Amino acid sequence: MARACLQVKGFMPCQYILGHQKRFMGSFRRTDTPEKSNAKSVPNKKKSFIDSLRIYARGGAGGQGLVKFGGIGGDGGNVVVVAKDKQTLINVYQKCPTRRFVAGNGANSTKFCLCGDKGTDMEIFVPPGVELVTDEGQVLGDLNKEGDRAIAAYGGKGGNPDNQFIGRRGDARSVRLDLKVIADVGLVGFPNAGKSTFLKAVSRAKPKIASYPFTTIRPQIGIAEFPDFRKISVADLPGLIEGAHANFGMGHRFLKHVERTKLLLFVVDVNGFQLAQGYPSRTAFQTVLLLNKELELYRPDLLSKPALLVVNKMDTDLDHHLTEEVMSNLESLPVSMETVVEEMRPETLIKFDDILTMSAKNRENTDLVMKRVRALLDQYADKQLAEQQKEKAMMPFDEGMDGIFEKDREHAKQKLA
Numbered sequence: 429m430a431r432a433c434l435q436v437k438g439f440m441p442c443q444y445i446l447g448h449q450k451r452f453m454g455s456f457r458r459t460d461t462p463e464k465s466n467a468k469s470v471p472n473k474k475k476s477f478i479d480s481l482r483i484y485a486r487g488g489a490g491g492q493g494l495v496k497f498g499g500i501g502g503d504g505g506n507v508v509v510v511a512k513d514k515q516t517l518i519n520v521y522q523k524c525p526t527r528r529f530v531a532g533n534g535a536n537s538t539k540f541c542l543c544g545d546k547g548t549d550m551e552i553f554v555p556p557g558v559e560l561v562t563d564e565g566q567v568l569g570d571l572n573k574e575g576d577r578a579i580a581a582y583g584g585k586g587g588n589p590d591n592q593f594i595g596r597r598g599d600a601r602s603v604r605l606d607l608k609v610i611a612d613v614g615l616v617g618f619p620n621a622g623k624s625t626f627l628k629a630v631s632r633a634k635p636k637i638a639s640y641p642f643t644t645i646r647p648q649i650g651i652a653e654f655p656d657f658r659k660i661s662v663a664d665l666p667g668l669i670e671g672a673h674a675n676f677g678m679g680h681r682f683l684k685h686v687e688r689t690k691l692l693l694f695v696v697d698v699n700g701f702q703l704a705q706g707y708p709s710r711t712a713f714q715t716v717l718l719l720n721k722e723l724e725l726y727r728p729d730l731l732s733k734p735a736l737l738v739v740n741k742m743d744t745d746l747d748h749h750l751t752e753e754v755m756s757n758l759e760s761l762p763v764s765m766e767t768v769v770e771e772m773r774p775e776t777l778i779k780f781d782d783i784l785t786m787s788a789k790n791r792e793n794t795d796l797v798m799k800r801v802r803a804l805l806d807q808y809a810d811k812q813l814a815e816q817q818k819e820k821a822m823m824p825f826d827e828g829m830d831g832i833f834e835k836d837r838e839h840a841k842q843k844l845a
């Protein structure tokens with residue numbers, strides 16, 4: 429194992445990243461940037477996971493009307509994308525390798541059947557967490573839970589007096605199905621910080637763990653189970669590097685997965701991070717600021733998510749001086765930011781709900797981290813519920829309706845009496 433990592437570390441750094449990128453992109457092309465979104469995304473059949481798939485969707489044409497008898501043609505069917513548990517995007521591809529989805533045409537109006545039947549809808553089943561985006565960047569729908577539906581292409585209107593009884597064509601467009609993992613907790617950190625090791629420690633997941641960067645190249649979800657059977661899903665996300673917000677490294681492909689997690693669990697190596705020889709070496713404190721900055725530059729609203737910071741690999745800091753250093757720097761924020769160059773300083777600092785230390789490898793404090801995660805998730809869920817109830821109570825329409833019902837009830841009671 430030691431020899432294997434030495435060999436990898438001996439690579440030229442840029443070749444190394446490109447090699448990884450090539451391997452990763454072999455399964456599908458990058459479609460993150462608008463100018464690249466026209467490229468075909470053809471998944472490699474051998475890959476078991478893809479998080480983006482570009483499809484062609486065409487709604488059915490409307491049936492022709494019958495002018496003589498005022499008959500109306502049936503509307504064309506829609507192409508509908510439906511969220512279904514246990515589905516994957518690779519299933520979508522395997523079922524239809526051409527990635528062309530065409531709904532049924534509406535039936536023509538005939539003298540025996542004046543109102544033509546509607547064309548059949550084409551349903552595409554995708555995993556929850558998929559967003560439908562057109563090539564122009566328009567979001568057509570966001571499917572978060574089983575049963576959520578969005579229309580990728582509408583069918584054309586059937587022939588009727590408004591269109592001189594000529595059935596219309598359906599919409600035809602390319603749509604990107606963009607999967608963002610949905611989990612309670614998202615592990616955020618530089619490569620090699622120990623995210624996968626943590627996931628392995630707290631769940632039954634078996635992520636690949638190794639001492640070289642970018643071991644994890646696709647998100648993996650593990651379920652942490654508590655003695656009272658409470659379950660919390662934890663998403664092990666691939667490591668971020670400096671410039672990820674500008675699509676450097678695996679960039680947006682990785683960052684996007686942070687969006688739909690309820691809580692961010694930042695994992696940093698107490699020894700800091702260095703991508704490879706020849707690359708700058710960052711201290712643990714600097715990696716925290718850099719991660720903060722990457723998220724801020726990608727989507728500033730991510731900074732307001734509940735967040736926990738865990739300093740990992742405590743077993744390697746025997747005299748605790750590295751831990752003390754990072755902790756005192758974090759405590760004296762924002763003043764301590766003066767010690768780093770301006771390019772590393774984020775504009776808005778993440779407010780960590782807690783800062784903990786652990787050794788994921790030795791499973792020291794990993795349970796404590798999960799307990800804290802659970803408490804925070806509960807706390808934020810309660811807060812959210814209270815806010816929702818407050819909002820509902822303040823809605824004048826609802827109040828009015830309740831008032832009316834109350835009056836009716838009183839009236840009925842008086843009548844009965």
Ligand SMILES: Nc1nc2c(ncn2[C@@H]2O[C@H](COP(=O)(O)OP(=O)(O)OP(=O)(O)O)[C@@H](O)[C@H]2O)c(=O)[nH]1
Nearest residue numbers: 619620621622623624625642643644667787788789
């Ligand atoms: N000494 C020590 N080593 C650790 C600890 N946690 C993880 N490691 C080691 O650090 C290396 C990287 O661990 P991973 O869990 O693969 O790191 P990662 O953050 O998932 O890395 P990427 O997938 O590349 O983003 C492995 O060799 C682990 O054995 C720890 O607490 N102590």
Ligand SMILES: [Mg+2]
Nearest residue numbers: 623624643644
């Ligand atoms: Mg990993």
